[in-house]
Structure formats: structure tokens, C-alpha cells
Amino acid sequence: MVLQAQEGLLTTSSVVRVLVATAVPAERDAVAGAFPAPPREVRLPGVTLHRSGGYDLLAAGVGPALAAASTATALTAAALEGTPYALVVSAGIAGGFQPDAPVGSLVVADDITVADLGADTADGFVPVTALGFGTVSHRPPESLVRDVVAATGGRAGTVLTVSTVTGTAARAAELRARHPHALAEAMEGFGVAEAAAAHGVPVLELRAVSNPVGPRDRAAWRIGDALAALTEAFGKLAPVLEGWNRHDRTH
Numbered sequence: 001m002v003l004q005a006q007e008g009l010l011t012t013s014s015v016v017r018v019l020v021a022t023a024v025p026a027e028r029d030a031v032a033g034a035f036p037a038p039p040r041e042v043r044l045p046g047v048t049l050h051r052s053g054g055y056d057l058l059a060a061g062v063g064p065a066l067a068a069a070s071t072a073t074a075l076t077a078a079a080l081e082g083t084p085y086a087l088v089v090s091a092g093i094a095g096g097f098q099p100d101a102p103v104g105s106l107v108v109a110d111d112i113t114v115a116d117l118g119a120d121t122a123d124g125f126v127p128v129t130a131l132g133f134g135t136v137s138h139r140p141p142e143s144l145v146r147d148v149v150a151a152t153g154g155r156a157g158t159v160l161t162v163s164t165v166t167g168t169a170a171r172a173a174e175l176r177a178r179h180p181h182a183l184a185e186a187m188e189g190f191g192v193a194e195a196a197a198a199h200g201v202p203v204l205e206l207r208a209v210s211n212p213v214g215p216r217d218r219a220a221w222r223i224g225d226a227l228a229a230l231t232e233a234f235g236k237l238a239p240v241l242e243g244w245n246r247h248d249r250t251h
């Protein structure tokens with residue numbers, strides 16, 4: 001049994017909180033559209049949460065650095081209050097690699113990989129891990145990815161995090177050659193995942209495709225369609241997250 005409580009999803013055994021980090025307010029509001037209760041604002045130093053039931057929605061900013069900083073702020077505040085999050089979700093619109101992730105479709109990351117953290121060399125790009133530093137990818141829990149794909153009809157694959165939106169066919173082909181399982185690129189997932197990992201909290205990334213990855217044509221981005229797909233996906237996601245929280249937080 002799951003009861004909607006004031007500050008969390010009250011299951012028979014525990015209260016569960018989920019942090020959803022988008023880049024911009026339009027994406028946050030699209031996620032909020034899936035929940036029955038109008039969100040209330042919770043102001044923290046540096047960030048403002050929109051709280052709806054057990055979900056805290058955060059417009060964390062564009063790009064991996066600001067997204068990581070904002071997500072870490074929310075995670076730290078929750079931990080200090082003694083009500084840590086059970087899951088962090090990076091969500092928003094994205095570019096989709098064609099033909100596998102058409103505009104309007106949904107991608108669920110089974111791998112959140114930063115595509116441009118490393119060094120350019122005469123022999124090509126070298127990821128930061130090959131230089132002996134850090135990490136370049138985070139993997140969401142497999143069972144959760146499976147359940148979210150089943151519930152939403154999304155497709156599982158790698159979602160790349162880039163600091164520069166791809167604007168040419170050559171760059172799209174280069175990224176796909178280096179990451180054959182990539183379905184989408186966006187700009188925040190890896191930053192959100194780094195913050196979640198620092199707090200030992202599992203992460204998920206969900207992206208609605210607004211444009212093809214390739215030659216730049218900003219006027220052709222179908223942002224409204226992608227935001228509608230995001231709302232629909234979160235409507236189907238809530239029961240999955242509640243079930244997953246009760247049964248299987250680690251796999």
C-alpha cells in the first residue's frame with residue numbers, strides 16, 4: 001500500500017523522497033505537470049525546490065557544472081535535515097542520435113557518460129580516466145532501468161553529457177563512433193550523477209528527444225512535443241519508483 005503523505009511517499013515501511021533535477025524551469029514544470037498536487041516552493045541557500053508529495057523538483061541550471069553544484073546543495077540539505085533522498089533523477093529534453101532515438105521519443109539511460117572530459121591528442125580524444133583521474137560514467141540500477149523502460153515505452157541506452165551541443169554531422173558521427181550505444185546527448189546528466197554518487201544515492205536519467213543530434217537547426221527543435229512526452233513519462237514513472245523503493249534499491 002502506498003499513501004500520499006505531505007512530505008513523502010508513505011509506504012507501509014518508510015517515507016521515500018526523490019530529487020528530480022532538470023536544467024531549466026520549463027522542464028521542471030513539465031515534470032510537475034504529472035503530479036496531482038501543485039508544488040510548493042522550498043528555498044535553500046543557492047537553490048529553490050518545488051515540492052510535490054515525495055518529489056522535490058529542481059531547475060538545476062544548464063551544463064554539468066551548475067547541475068552538479070545545485071544537485072549537491074539539495075542532497076546536502078536533505079541529508080542534514082535527516083531525510084535523505086532515495087533516488088536522484090536527471091530529466092529533461094535532449095538531442096537524439098538518428099535513426100534510433102527519433103524526435104518525440106523517450107530515452108532511459110543505462111549508462112550516463114561524459115563525452116568530452118579528457119584531452120585532445122594527435123591520436124584523438126583521450127578520456128580523463130586514461131589520464132589517471134576520476135570517472136567518465138555512472139550506471140543507474142539495472143532493475144530500475146528495466147522497469148522504467150517497461151512502464152514508459154522508452155528505449156534504454158547511453159546518454160552522453162556534453163558541454164557543447166553538437167552542431168555538425170561530423171561531430172555526431174565521431175561521438176557515435178566512440179559511443180556506439182549512445183542514443184541521446186544532453187548537458188547535465190553526468191554532473192547530476194557525480195553529485196548523487198558523492199552522496200551514495202542511486203541515479204536515473206530520463207530524456208525526451210526534442211531534436212536530432214547533428215547539423216544545428218535550433219528552429220526545428222520540437223520543445224513542446226518533448227516537454228509533453230516528459231510529462232507523460234513521469235505520470236507512468238511514479239508507480240514504478242514507489243514499487244522499486246519498496247523492493248529493490250540496490251540492483
Ligand SMILES: O=C(O)c1cccc(C(=O)CC[C@H]2O[C@@H](n3cnc4c(=O)[nH]cnc43)[C@H](O)[C@@H]2O)c1
Binds near residue numbers: 210
Ligand atoms: O526555449 C524554451 O522554451 C526551452 C524550453 C525547455 C528547454 C529549453 C532548453 O534549451 C533546454 C536546454 C537543455 O536541453 C538539453 N538539450 C536539448 N537538445 C540538446 C542537444 O542536441 N545537445 C545537447 N543538449 C541538448 C540540454 O540538456 C540543455 O541543457 C528551452
